[in-house]
Amino acid sequence: xxxLSVLTAGSLGLAALLTAVFANATTVVGPWIPRFKGIDHxxxxxxxxxxxxxxxxxxxxxxxxxxxPDIQLFTTPRISGYEPNSRETAGLTxxxxxxxxxxxxxxxxxxxxxxxYYLAAGTPMTVDGLSISHGVVVSEQTGPDNxxxxxxxxxxxxxxxxxxxxxxxxxxxxxAVSGTYPVLIGGKDIARxxxxxxxxxxxxxxxxxxGLSEDRRYLYLMTINGRQPGYSEGAYDxxxx
Numbered sequence: 636x637x638x639l640s641v642l643t644a645g646s647l648g649l650a651a652l653l654t655a656v657f658a659n660a661t662t663v664v665g666p667w668i669p670r671f672k673g674i675d676h677x678x679x680x681x682x683x684x685x686x687x688x689x690x691x692x693x694x695x696x697x698x699x700x701x702x703x704p705d706i707q708l709f710t711t712p713r714i715s716g717y718e719p720n721s722r723e724t725a726g727l728t729x730x731x732x733x734x735x736x737x738x739x740x741x742x743x744x745x746x747x748x749x750x751x752y753y754l755a756a757g758t759p760m761t762v763d764g765l766s767i768s769h770g771v772v773v774s775e776q777t778g779p780d781n782x783x784x785x786x787x788x789x790x791x792x793x794x795x796x797x798x799x800x801x802x803x804x805x806x807x808x809x810x811a812v813s814g815t816y817p818v819l820i821g822g823k824d825i826a827r828x829x830x831x832x833x834x835x836x837x838x839x840x841x842x843x844x845x846g847l848s849e850d851r852r853y854l855y856l857m858t859i860n861g862r863q864p865g866y867s868e869g870a871y872d873x874x875x876x
Contacts, residue, residue: 661688671739673703681874688874690839692859693867697740699854701791708787708810709736710744712768714759722759723774724766731756742856743843744812746781764813765799776802776813783814785845793847793854814845818876822849826872839869 661684667675674697681692699706711732714725733741746763762774764781770789776782779800787793789809796803797817805811815836818826829837841861847854861869 667698673700673706690868690870690874692870695858697856701793701854702852710768710810710812713771713773720761723761726754726758726760727756746815765811767808767811770809776800781813781815783817784811786811793851795847818872824873824876826876829872837872839871842870842875844875
């Protein structure tokens with residue numbers, strides 16, 4: 636696993652209870668509440684109805700102001716004794732990653748095997764897809780799988796590549812992480828095309844997603860809780876988009 640994180644000190648718990656019931660509504664988008672300098676948080680929900688979004692969802696989103704001079708991004712660095720495609724990073728849970736590196740917020744990035752989640756902290760792992768930490772390549776893109784990528788230069792100018800295969804030029808990239816696939820390109824929801832797939836990942840699942848505002852000012856980090864009947868069921872790809 637590797638993580639995209641927002642740096643300095645402190646912590647932010649993303650788990651929250653939804654205490655209000657909103658009748659006669661489908662989607663309730665919570666207000667942006669400042670949590671740290673340059674970082675706002677929103678708690679939102681979707682209440683199923685006859686509308687297009689069928690699942691009960693609880694959504695936590697961070698909005699990171701990339702123009703704030705005090706915002707620093709940090710991704711999982713190389714492990715000691717680094718070996719490409721064999722020993723690339725040290726596995727940590729999100730909470731351990733946050734506390735180990737003294738961050739304000741942290742989130743999963745990229746694909747990981749759920750069976751590895753309970754391995755001992757620091758277990759050597761490889762990364763699927765591109766990963767760059769403070770200008771150092773942790774993992775190269777070696778195939779078409781897990782090839783959606785979000786990239787930043789040293790000044791936090793961000794871009795998203797829907798498919799990084801064949802690999803894009805990475806000179807000048809300071810931080811980068813990968814995702815499994817895109818759901819939104821240029822403001823267009825492309826994720827309904829995945830509905831015909833029987834792959835487990837395209838069902839109603841817990842979700843982590845990354846986005847950039849059209850003007851590239853804001854980085855959005857979003858999680859959708861899942862597999863919790865009566866609270867948050869998980870989202871299809873198009874619901875995530």
